[in-house]
Amino acid sequence: MNLTHAPVVLDIAGTTLDKHDRRRLKHPLTGGVVLFARHFESRLQLTALTADIKRLRPDVLICVDNEGGRVQRFVSDGFTALPAMRTLGELWMRDAMAATDAASALGYVLAAELRACGVDFSFAPVLDLDHGGSSVIGARAFHRDPRVVALLAKSVAHGMLRAGMAHCGKHFPGHGYATADSHVAVPVDKRGLKAVLADDAQPYQWLSATLTAVMSAHVVYPKVDPRPATYSERWLKDVLRARFGYTGAVFTDDLSMEGARWLQGSLLTPSEAAMLALNAGCDLVLLCNQSLVEGGAGIDALLQHLTEGAARGLWHPDPDSELRRLSLLPQSPPLDWDALMHDAVYQRALERLP
Structure with a gap:
């Protein structure tokens, strides 16, 4: 069996790699590592950690959930504390053109600081609309207006x-309307397809030629599909790919969330959820914060389950998905931290932050 697709994005235990991390990183199905605040002690330590990961697997995608506001994993030892996305939306209401310039500056600072420490990729920006009722989205959203x-x-x-x-x-296609938090419950959006397409999903259609990756929502839209969008061919293949013409990578949201794994009254294991997501049209499956649970048994089970599933034809490794994953890796060398601090583009971007 030739595993031509590395769809699993997993976490590691601590601030350095242990033997179990190293074993999992070498697995042919491992395509990414996601870092959290617990993986950060200092810039020096973070840079050493990312370099160690790359020595083991140069092609692995090192990811972090860094948006700004309350979702920013590294906020000390020189990292800029970035404002929440809502701050940019508020600036838009005063000066739209200044807001777009500030947004570009924020994106540059966010990415340049991470890359200077060896991080390849951040799960940002949030495209959810600010309907006002979602506690999990809240200030993470730019605005209520999809435009x-x-x-x-x-x-x-x-x-x-x-x-x-x-x-x-x-x-995708939008988490802002549903009020439940998918970390602990199953969010439900009772609107029909026409209503979602005319509102929350519009940014994805307008940015279909821009976005390099999309993350699916663990939200059920029962008038469209009884399955959450993460497991829905209707949403991922028919709408996102066929209707919108999107060609980039599709990630699941974290499959360790309990709310993500309820499917029509049954609680899936992360392994079962990953198989369903890959068959529905996801390219990469994200399993977070499991390396410290029972010694990472859930990660090992996922890797074994997908390996056996591929051998039995229960899912089919996709070379196109692998190309989409590889396309997310940086194509140019980063500035190191000292050089970044003296970079004119970076200094100007800091000045333009809201």
């Missing part, structure tokens, strides 16, 4: 790309 969201997100993406980093619009 404002699309233009500010495009500006953030431009800044990230200028720093040599790809980006990820999330959570």
Whole structure:
């Protein structure tokens, strides 16, 4: 069996690699590593960690969930504390053009600082609309108007790309209307397809030629499909790919979330959820914060389950998915931290932050 596709994005235990991390990183199905605040002690330590990961697997995608506001994993030892996306939306209401410039500056600072420490990719920007009722989204959203969201997100993406980093619009087709938090419950959006397409999903259609990656929402839209969008061919293949013409990578949101794994009354294991997501049209499956649970047994089970599933034809490794994953890796060398601190583009971007 030739595993031509490395779809698993997993976490590691601590601030350095242990023997179990190293074993999992060498697995042919491992395509990415996601870092959290617990993986950060200092810039020096973070840079050493990312270098160690790359020595083991040069092609692995080192990711982090860095948006700004309350979702920023590294906020000390020189990292700039970035404002929440809502701050850019508020600036838009006063001066739209200044807001787009500030958004590009934020994207550049976010990406350049991460890349200076060896991080390849951030799951940003959020494209969810600010309907006012979602506690899990809240200030992470730019605005209620999908046109404002699309233009500010495009500006953030431009800044990230200028720093040599790809980006990820999330959570498709929209998490802002559903009030439940998918970390602990199953969010439900009772609107029909026409209503979602005319509102929350519009940024994805308008940015279909811009976005380098998209993350699916663990939200059920029962009038469209009884399955959450993460497991829905209707949403991922029919709408995102066929209708919108999107050609980039598709990530699941974290499959360790309990709310993500309820499917029509049954609780899936992360391994079962990953198989369903890959068959529905996801390219990469994200399993977070499991390396410290029972010695990482859940990660090992996922890797084994997918290996056996591929051998039995229960899912089919996709070379096109692998090409989409590889396209997210930076194509240019980053500035190191000292050089970045003296970089004119970076200094100007800091001045333009809201």
